[in-house]
Amino acid sequence: MMQRTANLGGAALVVLLGLFLLSEARAFSDMGALMPNLIAGLLIALGLGIAGAELWRPALVPVRRAALAGWVRPLAFMGLFALLLATLPLLGFLPAVVIVGVAVAELVPRTGEPRRVSRSLLHAGFIVAAATCLWLLLTAGLNVPLPSAGRL
Amino acid sequence: MEFFAYLQEAVTAANLTVTVIGIVVGIAFGAMPGLSSTFACAVLLPVTFTMAPTTALLFLGAVYMGSTYGGAFAAILVNTPGTPQSITTTFDGFPMARRGDGDLALTIACLASVFGGLVGIFAFIAFAPPLAQVALKFGPAETFWLALFGLTIIASLSEGNVLKGLVSGSIGLALSMIGIAVVSGDARFTYESTTLIAGIDIIPATIGLLCLPVLFDLIATPDHHLETPKGVARPRLGEAWRAMTGRKLTAVRASVVGTVIGILPGAGGAIASLVAYSDAKRSAPDGEGYGTGNPGGIVASESANNATVGSGLVPTFVLGIPGTPPDAVILGAMLVHGVQIGPKLFSEHGDVVYTFTAGLLIATLLMLPIGILAGRFIYRLVLATPKRVLLPLIVMLTVVGAFAIRNSMGDVAIMFALGAFAWTIGRFGYPAAPIVLGILLGPIAEQGFSQAYLVGNAKGDLGSQFFGGLISPILVTLIALAVTGPPIAKLMRRRRSARPVRAS
Numbered sequence: 001m002m003q004r005t006a007n008l009g010g011a012a013l014v015v016l017l018g019l020f021l022l023s024e025a026r027a028f029s030d031m032g033a034l035m036p037n038l039i040a041g042l043l044i045a046l047g048l049g050i051a052g053a054e055l056w057r058p059a060l061v062p063v064r065r066a067a068l069a070g071w072v073r074p075l076a077f078m079g080l081f082a083l084l085l086a087t088l089p090l091l092g093f094l095p096a097v098v099i100v101g102v103a104v105a106e107l108v109p110r111t112g113e114p115r116r117v118s119r120s121l122l123h124a125g126f127i128v129a130a131a132t133c134l135w136l137l138l139t140a141g142l143n144v145p146l147p148s149a150g151r152l
Numbered sequence: 153m154e155f156f157a158y159l160q161e162a163v164t165a166a167n168l169t170v171t172v173i174g175i176v177v178g179i180a181f182g183a184m185p186g187l188s189s190t191f192a193c194a195v196l197l198p199v200t201f202t203m204a205p206t207t208a209l210l211f212l213g214a215v216y217m218g219s220t221y222g223g224a225f226a227a228i229l230v231n232t233p234g235t236p237q238s239i240t241t242t243f244d245g246f247p248m249a250r251r252g253d254g255d256l257a258l259t260i261a262c263l264a265s266v267f268g269g270l271v272g273i274f275a276f277i278a279f280a281p282p283l284a285q286v287a288l289k290f291g292p293a294e295t296f297w298l299a300l301f302g303l304t305i306i307a308s309l310s311e312g313n314v315l316k317g318l319v320s321g322s323i324g325l326a327l328s329m330i331g332i333a334v335v336s337g338d339a340r341f342t343y344e345s346t347t348l349i350a351g352i353d354i355i356p357a358t359i360g361l362l363c364l365p366v367l368f369d370l371i372a373t374p375d376h377h378l379e380t381p382k383g384v385a386r387p388r389l390g391e392a393w394r395a396m397t398g399r400k401l402t403a404v405r406a407s408v409v410g411t412v413i414g415i416l417p418g419a420g421g422a423i424a425s426l427v428a429y430s431d432a433k434r435s436a437p438d439g440e441g442y443g444t445g446n447p448g449g450i451v452a453s454e455s456a457n458n459a460t461v462g463s464g465l466v467p468t469f470v471l472g473i474p475g476t477p478p479d480a481v482i483l484g485a486m487l488v489h490g491v492q493i494g495p496k497l498f499s500e501h502g503d504v505v506y507t508f509t510a511g512l513l514i515a516t517l518l519m520l521p522i523g524i525l526a527g528r529f530i531y532r533l534v535l536a537t538p539k540r541v542l543l544p545l546i547v548m549l550t551v552v553g554a555f556a557i558r559n560s561m562g563d564v565a566i567m568f569a570l571g572a573f574a575w576t577i578g579r580f581g582y583p584a585a586p587i588v589l590g591i592l593l594g595p596i597a598e599q600g601f602s603q604a605y606l607v608g609n610a611k612g613d614l615g616s617q618f619f620g621g622l623i624s625p626i627l628v629t630l631i632a633l634a635v636t637g638p639p640i641a642k643l644m645r646r647r648r649s650a651r652p653v654r655a656s
Contacts, residue, residue, distance in 0.1 A: 010580050014319050021326060024341060032338030034605075035598045039325045046319045053315065074368035074575065081364075081568050084551070089561055097551065101544030108540045109374040126541045131548055138552060142177075143195055144187070145559045146552065 004054055011051035018043030073107060080104055092149035094135045101127045155277070155506065162210065162511035170207050171515045174214025175522050181215070182222020183530065185232040185359050185546075185553040189219040189421075193481035197488075205489035205504050210511035212485055213461075216478045217269060217515050220421065220458055221523055224261035224450075229254060229534050230377075230546055232363035232553075236354050237421030237457035239588055240429040242362060244442060244449030251445060254534075258527035259392035260447050261454045262520060264403060267396070268455035269516035271407035272414060272462025277509055280466050288471070290416050292607065293618050296600030297627035298416070299593045302426045304634035316582045324590015325597075327352050334595060335602035347562025354422075356554035356567035357591050361584040363550055364571025367543060377539050389524065395447040402432045406452040410459025414476060415466050421457035421476060422592055428456030434637060462512065469497055469505060 021040035025033040080100050087096040102124045138144040161167070181192035192215050200208035223235035228245035241261065248257040290298075303321065330341045331351025342348040370377060396403060406428035413424035432452035433442040442449045464476035474480035491501045498505060534542065554567040574584035608617030619625060 006580055010582070017323070017326070028333075028338045028340060029336045031602060031606075032333045032336035032340060034602070035594075036326070036329050036340065039322055039329070042322045043319065043326070046315055046322060050315050050319070070372045073371045077368055077371045078568075078572050081547070081571075084547070085561070085565055085568060088551070088564065093551070097544070097548045101547060104371075104544045104547060105540040107371055108543060109372075123538065123540045127544050130541065130545055134545075134548060134552075142181070144552065144556050147555055147561060147564070 004057075007054045008051055011047045011054065014047030014050065015044050018047060073109065076107055077104065080107070088147040090149060093146040094131060096147075098128050098131050101131060155510065158503070158506040159510040159513070161206070161503075161507045162514055167207055167210050167511060168514070170203070170211045171214045171511060172518060172522070174211045175218035175515055175519055176526070178215040178218020178220075179222035179225070179523065179526050182219035182235055183225035185226045185230070185363060185549050187219075187553055187556060188235045188355060188477075189216050189223075189237070190477040190481060191557060192216070192219040193478045197481055197485055200485055201488065205486070205491055206507045206511070208485055208489055209482065209504065209508040210515070212478075212482050213508060213512045214515040216482070217458070217461055217512065217519060218522075220461055221262065221265040221269075221454070221519055222526075223457075224265070224454055225258065225527065225530055226549075228257045228261065228450075229531065230363060231366045232359055232546075232550070235421075236358060236592065237425055237460070238453065239358060239362075239422060239585075239592070240425045240453035241450055243429070243453075243585065244444070244446050246366075247443075247445035248447070248450075253445070254531050255528065256388045256391055256395070257447070257450055258531055259388055259524055260395050260450050262523035262527060263392055263396045264406075264451045264454035265458040265523065266516055266520050267403050268407045268410055268458035269461055269519070270513070271404075271455070272411050272459035272464075273509065273513050273516060274462070275411045275459075276462045276465050280470055286412070286415055289621070289623060291621075292600045292603035294600075294621070294623045294627065295416070296597055296604055296618075297624055297631065298413075298423065298427075299597035299600060301627055301631050301634065302423045302430075302593050303589060303597070304430060304631055313581055317586050320577070320582050320584065321586035321590045324587035324592075325594045326590075327357070327587070328591045328594025328598075334599045335606070345562075347560060347566065350558065350560070350562075351595075352566055352591060353557055353563060354588075354592050355557045356563040357570055358588050359550050359553050360567035360570035361574045361588050363546070364568070365575040365578055365584060367546060367550075368571070368575045370539065370543060377534070377542055396451060399436075399448050399451045402436060402448050402451050403455045405435070406432060406455035407459040410456035411463040413456075414460030414463030421460040423596070424460045425453040425457040426589065426593075428452045430634065434634070458516075465509075 018040040021036050021043065025036040025040065028036065080103050083103075084096055084100040087099065090096075091099075105123050105127060106120065135146065138146060162171075177196065178189075178192055181187045181195075182189065193212050196212070196215055200211055203211065219235060220237055223233055223238035224241050224245065227233045227238040227241040228249050231242050231246040233239045233242055245257045245261065248254065328351075330348055332339055332342075332349060339349060406425075409428040409431060410421070410424040413427060414421070429442075429449060429452045432448055436442070436446075436448050460476055464474070464479045465482075467473045468479040468483055472483070474483050486504075491497070491504055537545070550567065551564055554564045555561065557563065570587075574587065578584060604617050605614065608614035611617065619628065
């Protein structure tokens with residue numbers, strides 16, 4: 001993919017977002033639609049500006065492709081975060097963050113050293129201890145509300 | 153001389169103990185991403201019910217001061233502003249930490265916080281009644297222009313790709329429209345979702361947009377979270393002092409900006425630090441390095457946000473209008489303790505007010521040793537924690553910060569969605585910081601604009617409503633300079649460098 005294609009695609013999405021805001025704003029009162037219309041106009045103008053600047057520029061620079069790992073691990077992390085969102089109302093704060101936290105720790109790439117079960121267990125122990133201390137500090141010490149089981 | 157009597161009252165063993173505890177607890181709250189100063193003061197308000205009025209106010213003042221500074225810890229070490237006031241601290245603080253200067257950045261933040269805090273308190277002591285009159289001169293139009301002035305920082309943040317920065321800012325403004333419109337009452341972009349009806353809160357948005365993309369990037373590589381400094385991490389006080397004294401003018405200007413903006417009800421430390429950062433970047437000779445780890449950015453941001461603590465008390469005490477959200481909690485505490493707010497406050501409860509102010513002064517000075525010690529401890533802790541333990545811990549803190557502000561799982565979902573969005577668009581060159589600014593300033597700008605528009609329309613004179621008086625034209629001129637200044641300066645620099653050098 002060339003940088004030009006990426007920028008033109010991005011500009012098209014920005015213009016589409018502006019058009020979407022304009023169409024949605026038709027349902028609002030005059031006063032309520034004022035700012036969304038202004039922002040929509042701004043987005044459309046900026047999208048066209050990016051597209052114009054891209055077409056005017058002669059050089060075609062290939063986009064630096066990230067290594068596959070550069071996408072896979074973050075996407076897997078996002079998947080774990082989504083799992084956390086799903087489990088928090090079911091299990092409550094402490095069990096959910098411990099389960100997902102241990103999984104996140106396993107996802108972190110290692111700096112050359114071989115995978116050792118003992119090290120993984122040690123890190124998991126740290127995570128459980130830290131999560132428990134945080135939970136105790138926040139609930140008992142500082143009275144901060146946390147997600148609890150059975151609550152959406 | 154009378155003030156020294158109040159100072160003596162503020163340093164009694166009980167008051168001093170409560171002040172130290174307040175600072176430490178405040179720093180702990182502020183250092184956790186998402187737990188704002190307002191939240192800290194509100195959560196700890198019941199603790200003060202059994203205290204004497206002066207002691208209670210001292211405790212809350214110390215918590216406020218400590219949490220405002222504590223916001224810099226998370227901003228510098230994990231790129232997540234602990235409080236919205238510290239958004240601009242991330243711009244230079246995190247790059248400094250990444251290159252191994254986190255200890256220096258934390259000490260500079262502490263020195264700047266103390267300096268700004270002192271300026272704000274002295275302004276309160278010396279000029280409270282006349283400064284309160286400034287607050288009354290700020291109507292809806294002036295508030296609108298001020299918010300717009302804050303938005304001009306987007307242009308200066310996006311050098312290199314201004315158009316993409318402006319797109320991000322506009323997306324932030326669009327996101328700020330979600331929920332019930334402040335003036336018209338329309339339910340906009342809510343799609344019958346109870347979470348969206350409440351709008352997008354700045355705290356989950358900030359955590360999602362600034363912190364999560366860093367986490368997503370960190371998991372992709374085996375590199376360390378922060379570069380380990382050469383030798384043992386230490387406060388580097390001498391170096392930080394030189395960085396501060398080398399930027400005296402930046403610190404003074406930022407503190408004055410913070411003091412003035414803190415007086416304006418509703419504006420708060422976030423706008424103050426934005427305007428001060430933007431001003432510092434434009435005026436500093438090394439302004440081009442801002443955003444890449446320039447200590448001047450931390451000096452400007454932290455001086456300004458801490459200056460609002462003292463100056464925000466001006467409208468709170470003199471007019472009964474909270475200058476910043478935590479001031480509203482302090483106002484509530486005063487009412488609980490039977491201290492009536494209003495014009496007679498200084499004559500009827502002068503002892504409480506002046507002892508509180510003297511205590512705040514002591515708290516600011518105490519923040520220097522406590523802040524430096526806490527900074528050293530937390531920095532070492534973050535450096536010593538393996539990435540495989542640190543990342544899950546940060547994930548836990550992001551959930552706590554996003555959830556606690558409104559007890560809503562919807563906010564946690566919004567944080568995650570915005571984080572994934574920011575990470576994705578970041579790969580195509582669209583920065584996330586302007587989105588945060590758009591969400592922060594959008595409602596303030598819209599409310600000011602709508603109210604001024606309605607009043608101007610009713611009077612049949614929109615022109616004088618928006619451009620009349622003394623303050624609006626000044627702000628409009630500043631906005632014009634802020635928008636046109638950087639490209640003109642860039643053009644002039646380019647022409648100067650292109651000019652052939654004459655051989656001597």
